[in-house]
Amino acid sequence: MLEDKEDSLFTERKYVTLELNSIQKVIDCWTEGAPICTKLQELYQRIVSLFRSDNKLLKKAVSEFYDECDRCIDKKTSFYEVYLKQSIVYLIDVIEGVAGIPQDELLCDPSVKNCELENDERDTAYCACKMYAFYNLAVSDNERKRREMEFWDWYIKEAAKLQGITIQTTVRIPNKLLEETKIEINSIEEFVKYISYEYDYDKYEIIEEKRRLLVHVFHCKNGASCPDCGQYSNHIYMEEYVIGSDILGELNGWIIEFKFHENAYYCDNPDCYEYFFIKSKVSFEDKRMHFLKLRSIHGMPEKICALFGII
Numbered sequence: 001m002l003e004d005k006e007d008s009l010f011t012e013r014k015y016v017t018l019e020l021n022s023i024q025k026v027i028d029c030w031t032e033g034a035p036i037c038t039k040l041q042e043l044y045q046r047i048v049s050l051f052r053s054d055n056k057l058l059k060k061a062v063s064e065f066y067d068e069c070d071r072c073i074d075k076k077t078s079f080y081e082v083y084l085k086q087s088i089v090y091l092i093d094v095i096e097g098v099a100g101i102p103q104d105e106l107l108c109d110p111s112v113k114n115c116e117l118e119n120d121e122r123d124t125a126y127c128a129c130k131m132y133a134f135y136n137l138a139v140s141d142n143e144r145k146r147r148e149m150e151f152w153d154w155y156i157k158e159a160a161k162l163q164g165i166t167i168q169t170t171v172r173i174p175n176k177l178l179e180e181t182k183i184e185i186n187s188i189e190e191f192v193k194y195i196s197y198e199y200d201y202d203k204y205e206i207i208e209e210k211r212r213l214l215v216h217v218f219h220c221k222n223g224a225s226c227p228d229c230g231q232y233s234n235h236i237y238m239e240e241y242v243i244g245s246d247i248l249g250e251l252n253g254w255i256i257e258f259k260f261h262e263n264a265y266y267c268d269n270p271d272c273y274e275y276f277f278i279k280s281k282v283s284f285e286d287k288r289m290h291f292l293k294l295r296s297i298h299g300m301p302e303k304i305c306a307l308f309g310i311i
């Protein structure tokens with residue numbers, strides 16, 4: 001707790017410092033990869049230095065940054081840029097709360113996409129953690145998890161430091177996260193499972209004139225856990241109750257879209273609701289990251305296209 005009994009303003013300032021340091025950590029890791037365009041990187045860096053110095057130029061810089069984010073965000077596939085923008089949206093909320101300034105509509109933007117959390121739940125450090133983990137967009141699941149752990153380890157230490165406490169211990173990364181398995185895709189089924197283990201392949205469609213490949217899959221075909229009580233059920237309430245779609249990106253000029261179908265299941269727990277909709281354990285950003293990982297492997301795009309007979 002960043003508490004200061006004498007001075008609550010001081011407490012809030014520590015919080016802002018911590019959030020700004022989180023953002024700085026993201027900026028520093030951009031040297032390892034290139035998740036976004038240079039223009040966005042520069043605008044973000046500029047805001048962070050303005051936060052630390054001259055507030056008069058900040059408003060203009062922020063609105064310029066938001067415009068550039070909106071220009072770069074592809075509504076269907078972006079997640080990194082969404083975190084980038086949200087990290088500033090939230091920080092401004094915090095700062096305006098501290099200074100007692102009424103929230104400015106210009107600086108407040110609730111537009112979010114592809115994320116399970118509500119806007120106000122995604123604080124700056126949360127966004128920073130995600131961006132730090134996705135330091136390049138082709139990280140593996142294990143590497144992403146390792147980096148998330150590293151980030152929170154750093155964050156706790158940083159928070160403690162602001163309270164005048166030094167933490168000596170370091171988080172221990174579990175051995176299973178240190179392993180990297182070789183990726184082999186030899187069938188459409190394997191491709192679908194790599195995108196999400198919750199998916200089962202059904203069929204595919206090629207829309208030649210739009211250069212679009214539709215891959216139909218079942219989501220949690222053989223049952224799922226109730227999101228309310230956790231009890232597993234394969235007792236179908238209604239078949240193919242939900243139909244949705246994920247656009248994963250492009251592969252050799254083809255747009256790859258997954259159409260998923262899912263059942264609603266009865267919850268057989270008498271103390272729970274009658275039926276439930278599945279709550280996925282694999283988020284859109286996970287699926288998109290899996291796709292980008294595959295795409296980054298030499299020869300893989302051609303191999304996947306060949307499985308579907310698209311050139």
Ligand SMILES: [Zn+2]
Nearest residue numbers: 226229267272
């Ligand atoms: Zn239940």
